[in-house]
Amino acid sequence: MKSLQFSASPFVFLMIFSLSSAIHANEEFLHCLSSLHPQDSSSITSLIHTPNNSSYSSVLDSTIRNFRFATPTTPKPLVIVTPSSVSHIQSTIHCTRKHGLQIRTRSGGHDFEGSSYVAQVPFVLIDMVNLRSIDIDVENKVAWVQSGAILGELYYKLSQEADTLTFPAGLCPTVGIGGYMSGGGYGLLFRKYGLATDNVIDAQLVDAKGRLLDRTSMGEDLFWAIRGGGGGSFGIVVAWKIQLVPIPKTVTLYTVNKILEQNATKVVHQWQSIAHKLPIEFYSGITFAPINIDGDGVTKKTVVASFHASFLGTIDELLPIMQESFPELGLVREDCTEMSWLQSILYMGLLPNDTLNILLDRTHQNPLLSPSFKSKSDYVLEPIPEAAFEGVWERLLEEEAHSASISLIAYGGIMDQIPSSATPYPHRGGILYKIVYSVGWPAEDNARSEWYVNWTRRLYSYMGPFVSKSPRRAYINYRDVDIGVNDENGKTSYEWGIKYFMENFDKLAQVKTMIDPDNFFRHEQSIPILPPSSKMEL
Structure with a gap:
């Protein structure tokens, strides 16, 4: 490059x-x-x-x-x-x-x-x-969604008007459509249907000159850039036209928890080579977190590995696949629950499932996130050695990690088939899984925020030898200013851009220079414009 x-x-x-x-x-x-x-x-x-x-x-x-x-x-x-x-x-x-x-x-x-x-x-x-209207065309399986809508509002509207259709988006209902789409957006269906922005077919954007542009008037290069190039760089996307996808009547979820003393390390190591090969109907992940367990009158701190999955089908369809592909997990019928697609969103998002109105609550605080937090991300291209996880457990047992978690999300499926240049989001084929590191703390402890943030940095440094390299990849929707920012003079180091976008960063900068040559839309990690000597035609 x-x-x-x-x-x-x-x-x-x-x-x-x-x-x-x-x-x-x-x-x-x-x-x-x-x-x-x-x-x-x-x-x-x-x-x-x-x-x-x-x-x-x-x-x-x-x-x-x-x-x-x-x-x-x-x-x-x-x-x-x-x-x-x-x-x-x-x-x-x-x-x-x-x-x-x-x-x-x-x-x-x-x-x-x-x-x-x-x-x-x-x-x-x-x-x-x-600006959060949602207009659904059931017959043509499309919808126009304004950027101010949240995922919960979209899911709710679909449940009322098109309960056999959905949109391949995420779990947290209060995430705004505008930011979610701008960075790519993955969810429970991304191994079957791709990212959210892989299913965007038109958009309306106001550019720095105040022009309202659609896909035709903005051109294919700008339309490409806004579908994964990050928010706040090219203009303000007012609305997105999305392709809806079919969902089955029944979805099966399972959760299997294993602590370190239950051979969790070995099972985690085996999962790495299996999960990305599962049928595209699977969303598979693991979450690590510190917990306290009681035994013989003594409280002990350990780590739990929570293996979880969503499967587009019934328990009877799921069990034979898992027993053949991943018998080490020991999955049994009692670990599985059948439900509707919408119920699975509520269940996996830790939301009350007795009312759908929770999806409309824009102020609901996501129970998966602490009030204050710091997160970082990685992509894994080959299995991490079993012994390396021991260092992860050590760090999860440190004092500042009391509200920390590490999530592994399996890739594969259609993500291996979509070219890395199809949208600005480049992390496609050859990825086993993504890692998200998070540490949280109560808002009243914000004075000690650096104490917690430094924990994520130490963990991130430890993981360096085991994840993607040259560049070490990162996910733009899990924004992380530690990897680099535009400085106060507007100059941009190349490294943070290629971590998010790899080879696509060049084209993003060219599109930015074309649509916003004065760099009006900018922030710490906005796409930069090219210097005059580097400007070229797309």
Whole structure:
């Protein structure tokens, strides 16, 4: 791959804004926004939230999913705009550009590093909460979904209008469609139908010039880039046209827990060579976590390996496959439960399954995530030696890992068949599984956040010899600023980009330069523009 040096339009001047300058820019921005909607001034006012409004804090905090970025010292937006139409987005872009501000765009608030609602420079937050319509065409098995919708709202609407169809997306119902799609998006069906963005067939985007573009008018290169190139780089995607897929009447789930003293290490080691070869109807994973067990009046700390799977079919269909492919797990009928597809989403997301209305609760805190957390990711191309897991267990038993977990998600299936260049998401063929490392802590312990964060860094360093190399890969939707950022002068090191996108990073930079040559849409890990000497035709 050709190595490029990137530069971007400087934004260091924003860093030296004085408080009075920021306030002045804020006032000018608000005047600009109101002047563009003279016939709609009362409506516009209700969509604008400043620190002087009682609504400001509630709107800002409503979808912050990582309380690391909800502290008193966390930089806050000068203004929050909650547009209810495309024209409101276009006006906000125009006024932020005119008055030298930046934009952050938030759909669900699950950005692991807070990049969708935090910036170190004066900025305006566009919160897409009012743009969340979902229109389903059952006959043609497609739907238009606005970026402010959450996965739970999409699943709920499908259950009401098309219960034999679904969309291959994730488990957490409060994840916003906009951010989820922008990074690729995997879920229980990705081994059968690919990523969420593999099933996007059109989109509507507002670019830096305020133009509303669809697939035809934006062109295939930009359409390619927004389906996995990460959010906040190319414009604001207002809506996505998605292909719906069929689901069977019955889905079977199983969970088998094994602690270290039950030969968990050996079974984990065997799973590595088996899970990616299972039929495409399987979603297979393992989660490691520290637990306390009682025995002989003594409490002991150990590690549990939770083997879990979702299978598109019945128990009677699943058991023979597992008994032949993975007898070491010891799976029996009593470990399995049959349910509907939607029930499986609730069950695996640890949600109450007595009401579907939980899917509509945009403020529900995901029980799989601690209030404050740090996560990192890896991809594994060949089995990790059994002895290497001993070092993992040692680290999970350390004090700061009391709320830590490590998840392994098996690949294979159709992911081996889709070319790595089909979308910006390159992690396709040859991958055994993905790893997600997470450590959490209560929000009141944020003063010690570095203590926890450093634990993930030590674990990540330990795992280096056993995972992908040159580059060591990472998943853009599990954003991790440790692997590199754009510096304050807008310059970009090449390394973080190729970890997320590999060979696709070059093309992403070319598309970025074409659609946003002034680098208006930018953040710490946004796609950079090429320097003039490197610009080339796509």
